[in-house]
Amino acid sequence: MFEPKFSVTPKLLANIKKIGVIVADLNNCHFSKLTLVKLEKAAREVSSHSSTSIEGNPLPLTDVKKIIKNKPENLRDSEKEVINYNQALEILDKDIHNNVIKFNLELILKIQKIATKGLIDSFNSGEIRRQPVFVNDPRTRKSIYLPPDHQDVQSLIGGLIKYITFNKNKIDPLILAGIFHKQFVIIHPFIDGNGRTARLATKVLLANMGLNTFNLFSFENYYNQNVTKYFENVGLRGNYYDLADKVDFTSWLEYFTDGIIDELLRVSKILKNETVTPATSLKPYDQKIIDYINKNGYIADRDYAKLTERAKPTRNKDFNRLIDLGLIERFGKGKATYYKSKQ
Numbered sequence: 081m082f083e084p085k086f087s088v089t090p091k092l093l094a095n096i097k098k099i100g101v102i103v104a105d106l107n108n109c110h111f112s113k114l115t116l117v118k119l120e121k122a123a124r125e126v127s128s129h130s131s132t133s134i135e136g137n138p139l140p141l142t143d144v145k146k147i148i149k150n151k152p153e154n155l156r157d158s159e160k161e162v163i164n165y166n167q168a169l170e171i172l173d174k175d176i177h178n179n180v181i182k183f184n185l186e187l188i189l190k191i192q193k194i195a196t197k198g199l200i201d202s203f204n205s206g207e208i209r210r211q212p213v214f215v216n217d218p219r220t221r222k223s224i225y226l227p228p229d230h231q232d233v234q235s236l237i238g239g240l241i242k243y244i245t246f247n248k249n250k251i252d253p254l255i256l257a258g259i260f261h262k263q264f265v266i267i268h269p270f271i272d273g274n275g276r277t278a279r280l281a282t283k284v285l286l287a288n289m290g291l292n293t294f295n296l297f298s299f300e301n302y303y304n305q306n307v308t309k310y311f312e313n314v315g316l317r318g319n320y321y322d323l324a325d326k327v328d329f330t331s332w333l334e335y336f337t338d339g340i341i342d343e344l345l346r347v348s349k350i351l352k353n354e355t356v357t358p359a360t361s362l363k364p365y366d367q368k369i370i371d372y373i374n375k376n377g378y379i380a381d382r383d384y385a386k387l388t389e390r391a392k393p394t395r396n397k398d399f400n401r402l403i404d405l406g407l408i409e410r411f412g413k414g415k416a417t418y419y420k421s422k423q
Contacts, residue, residue, distance in 0.1 A: 254336075
């Protein structure tokens with residue numbers, strides 16, 4: 081059975097307490113829905129950029145934002161990585177919001193399948209690897225780590241999930257999430273997408289345990305600021321079977337919680353400096369659109385025209401503004417265009 085070695089050092093304990101204080105402080109504040117929607121959208125963009133950048137994706141954040149917004153049809157692999165990661169965030173966010181998510185192997189396979197869609201053979205997408213893999217140094221491209229044999233991966237992942245489930249109410253969720261993250265990377269259960277899957281699954285685990293950092297911040301951003309340091313902390317060098325019994329998670333857990341503090345403080349500063357502006361406040365005509373959709377399931381321009389005296393070009397601007405704020409989505413084309421809630 082998997083039994084990780086770690087110590088609750090004064091630094092780790094102080095980090096956990098500090099995170100608790102920051103989260104409680106944020107929970108006691110009240111922000112407009114549009115402010116939160118805007119921050120959630122920004123967090124998905126930063127997460128999609130940071131997590132793929134960690135793996136070597138060259139796209140800058142400005143390009144990532146454009147790709148997510150416009151979703152071009154003919155995508156390069158670098159663009160597919162970004163779209164896939166953002167889609168995974170949206171799907172998992174919705175499942176968490178609807179309280180239908182369960183942390184198990186099926187979820188992990190689902191995450192990897194979304195993250196690698198169109199990037200690897202379907203034979204390896206959403207499936208535990210069936211062959212050996214090597215982990216290369218992203219700078220030198222030389223092999224630095226030999227993960228466990230593929231015959232052992234299923235039992236190792238099962239043991240990790242069992243440990244997390246068994247200790248859900250016994251060990252601090254931050255410690256459990258951190259242990260999962262590092263051990264998952266050590267096991268390296270997939271042919272590709274291990275890092276992206278680890279980070280997405282860790283965010284779900286935190287949310288599932290009641291620390292819902294999923295919507296508002298990007299802990300991937302902290303890792304992307306110093307990728308070398310991240311790989312030095314999360315990974316191993318050598319042969320898994322020579323190292324497995326010697327792994328101590330303590331220093332990683334300190335680094336892991338440092339990252340959460342860093343990002344929470346950044347987000348907290350943004351939230352507390354946020355003021356209600358014309359760009360982030362719902363107008364009466366905006367609310368009419370939202371209310372109509374909530375009552376009828378969708379709205380078309382002809383419906384909106386009956387609710388307001390605003391001219392057609394202005395009505396189009398109203399719809400586009402709510403789309404940009406992440407509140408509604410557009411479906412259909414031309415006269416068949418209609419809008420539905422994105423929540």
